[in-house]
Amino acid sequence: MDEQLLHEHLQKHFGFREFRPLQSDIIRDALAGRDSVVLMPTGGGKSICYQLPSVILDGITLVVSPLIALMKDQVQGLRANGIEAVFLNSSLTSDEKRKVVDRINSGSVNLLYVAPETIFSGSFISFLQSLKISLIAIDEAHCVSSWGHHFRPEYRKLNMLKEIFPDVPTMALTATADRVVRSDIGELLGMNSPKTYISSFDRPNLSLAVLPGQKKWEQILRIVRRHEKESGIIYCGSRKATETLAEKLQNYGYSAENYHAGMTSEEREGVQDRFIQGDTDIICATIAFGMGIDKSDIRFVIHYNMPGNIESYYQEIGRAGRDGLPAETVLFYSYRDVQTHMGFIQEIDNEQYRKIQTAKLNRMQEYAEAQVCRRKILLSYFSETLEDDCGNCDVCKNPPKFFDGTILAQMALSAVARTNEKIGVTTLVDILKGTYSKSVNENSYNKIKTFGVGRDTTAFAWQLYIQQFIQQGILEIDYKEHYNLRLNDLSRKVLKGETKIKLVSYEVIKERKEEQKKPAMKKLDLKESINESMYEYLREVRNRIAKEKGMQAFRVFSNESLRDMCAQKPVDMQGFMEIHGVGEYKAQLYGMTFLKAIAEYQKGKSQGDTYKITQEMYAKGKSVSEIAKERELQETTIYSHIAHLIGKGEEIDVMKLLSRDELDRIADARKEIKDTTKLKPYFELLGGNVSYGKIRVGLAYLENNLFWDHSPV
Ligand code: ADP
Ligand code: ZN
Secondary structure, three states, rough: HHHHHHHHHHHHHHOOOOOOOOOOHHHHHOOOOOOOEEOOOOOOHHHHHHHHHHOOOOOOOEEEEOOOOHHHHHHHHHHHHOOOEEEOOOOOOOOHHHHHHHHHOOOOOOEEEEEEHHOOOHHHHHHHHHOOOOEEEEOHHHOOOOOOOOOHHHHHHHHOHHOOOOOOOOOEEOOOOOHHHHHHHHHHHHOOOOEEEOOOOOOOEEEEEEEEEOHHHHHHHHHHHHOOEEEEEOOOOOOOHHHHHEEEEEEHHOEEEOOOOOOOOHHHHHHHHHOOOOOEEEEEOOOOOOOOOHHHOEEEEEOOOOOHHHHHHHHHOOOOOOOOOOOOEOOOOOOOOOOOHHHHHHOOHHHHHHHHHHHHHHHHHHHHHHOOOOHHHHHHOOOOOOOOOOEEEEEHHOOEEEEEEEHHHHHEEEEHHHOOOOOOOOHHHHHHHOOOOHHHHHHHHHHHHOOOOOOOOOOOHHHHHHHHHHHHOOOOEOOOOOOOOOOHHHHHHOOOOOOOEEEEHHHHHHHHHHHHOOOOOHHHHHHHOHHEEEEHHHHHHHHHHHHHHHOOOOHHHOHHHHHHHHHHHOHHHHHHHHOOOOHHHHHHHHHHHHHHHHHHHHHHHHHHHHHHHHHHHHOOOOHHHHHHHOOOHHHHHHHHHHHHHOOOHHHHHOOHHOHHHHHHHHHHHHHHOOOOOOOHHHHHHHHOOOHHHHHHHHHHHHHHOOOOOHHHO
């Protein structure tokens, strides 16, 4: 099928103008009956690869997916675009199942989503054989490999599909980047020399930063302040943490909710819906959150705790900035997280699996501690290379400076030696700083010679330096003995002064913090580029439609589509069809309503707004005539705006408009005339040399400043 025709289908059914990289190649392969393995990062646009062929091909596209929640979501999304899709899984009652089967038999269904266990239950296979299956898509295909951590035994049996339907093209899709898993997929699913498509995992719009896991709350506040009224996710390692964090944020006036697997499914669905619709800005969640969430304007993802491997981490940060606009990601890193993961790993019975997980944890830790471009590390993990440093990670923004840290190292090492290697990092910092902590008091560490020698360095800096000592191998952690610190041969050399130690300057961290305090410039650009009040207006329209139809708001139009409407302000159906996410079906359903709303907004530009604009321009120091000229309004109108604002108690600097003398004269006239509803008597009484506009503003001012007459000059 030629490119032109494919584009038409993409536009018609999904409202997208362009294919993302590889999509059209993958689709053409499927249409030509070839097998393929598709590796794309989360949010890369895998679904279209089989959804688009499903509307072109005769018959049914069978989609195997292990995620029941996601299935429902996808089916709803497709139906909102007018594409017939159904799903079968264990969540349906037998009555509902029967209805679905009826619909399938009626021949109108394009896509059938099933859970793998459904395929192998009862007589399902023979039911499938009775249908015309034109394409098989196996989503989350990495579940077939026992090397990954999402292995599902039922997936192993999926190779049967290829035996039963040898001529039906099969597409395996995954966001997994694990090399071993990748190489397994095609073979385990019994595919016919499939073509492998690997799209770049690079997401240059995501900024990357790792911050020390101390005083996290203060740092989080700083981050969320940078993203006022924007969506974000904070991933936490424990349910409890999600709850406390959400509550704290609420106490600070942020719209935040928590989400974890311990909540009922209704509760979770509610949280998810409110987040997607933009009613809740911040979700504090365990990793249970976010799978299959189709929200493209997430502006930040924070990891309160470090994940156990780079795949999970990359998948989670990948939920930010799917719209391609700048998004911020921050990982808090502390030893405790490594220790927690180590604890879990120790409990794994299977030795080989335990080793893999340990190796993965090591890679994650190395990443967090790295002093080279972080994106380079991530991409190299996914077998990609980045020629130049990315410029959008914390290391690139603040390349490390080294200094001679031998003396600091000697202080730390000798403290460890003098406590007979019985302390962990926290107590070591206490000793160096001379802090009378519980553990110091209990063990009389205040008596040892090194107590307080490192007073001049902050505890924060000490943590970072000790971290580097461990990375450089002059201190070791004994995982079996309460994570106590141990010395080795190398440490003894340092103590004797035989080896020098280089440290990354604490300044780097400080600079990093300064950087954090600066408002994000890009965000401002984004904000100013669209009209926020128009956006709000269209959101209301959308939410009303959703309510009337009993649909989720984003199914009507995503926020992204609304933003595009604000930017493009279409005036007719042609223009409306150009909007991101608007296909024929949605255009027919909602086009007129939104076109009308856009026109109304343009015409009305609600009164409140026009005052605000005047106020802002005036506050910036523009004169009335300048404002009038720029806004193409009469000067008298601008004066009336200012009078109105004064009346509403807004802070307006009147003295820029009126001299003290003029104001006095208006005040005198007011005493005489009393009636303030007509301006002409004032104009005449003042001899015609104070303009109507000034009189108007002056009267409004006097109305609101009863003591003008008595105020000192
Ligand atoms: P994945 O399954 O790879 O995680 P999705 O298929 O859910 O990703 O797509 C992610 C987002 O990108 C969705 O919002 C989808 O509508 C959007 N998308 C996919 N393809 C395109 C395209 N060609 N143009 C614009 N948006 C697209
Ligand atoms: Zn970088």
